[in-house]
Amino acid sequence: MENNNSYWRENLRLILICLTIWFVVSYGFGLLLVEQLNVIRIGGYKLGFWFAQQGSIYTFVGLIFWYSAQMNKLDKKYDVEES
Numbered sequence: 001m002e003n004n005n006s007y008w009r010e011n012l013r014l015i016l017i018c019l020t021i022w023f024v025v026s027y028g029f030g031l032l033l034v035e036q037l038n039v040i041r042i043g044g045y046k047l048g049f050w051f052a053q054q055g056s057i058y059t060f061v062g063l064i065f066w067y068s069a070q071m072n073k074l075d076k077k078y079d080v081e082e083s
Contacts (some may be wrong), residue, residue, distance in 0.1 A: 007078045014070050018063050025051065025059045 029037060034048035042050050075081040 003078060007074065007080065010074055011071070014067060014074070018067055021063060022060065026056045030056055 029048070030052035034052065037048035037051060038046035040047040072081070
């Protein structure tokens with residue numbers, strides 16, 4: 001039972017990390033800090049605009065791959081991997 005609790009505790013930690021990154025990138029960079037980021041240009045576009053339109057999507061896709069890799073490691077660690 002302790003093994004199951006540890007597994008889920010680590011899984012929830014990964015989810016919280018993903019949600020925190022998601023919040024910072026989408027809400028923080030896309031809305032709250034947009035004016036400060038617009039001073040910087042990337043590819044001819046203001047960075048705040050880029051994060052709101054493109055950067056958040058790239059971050060989300062990256063989070064999916066990162067979470068998948070981390071869960072595979074966690075599954076192996078607790079011997080609950082799929083066959």
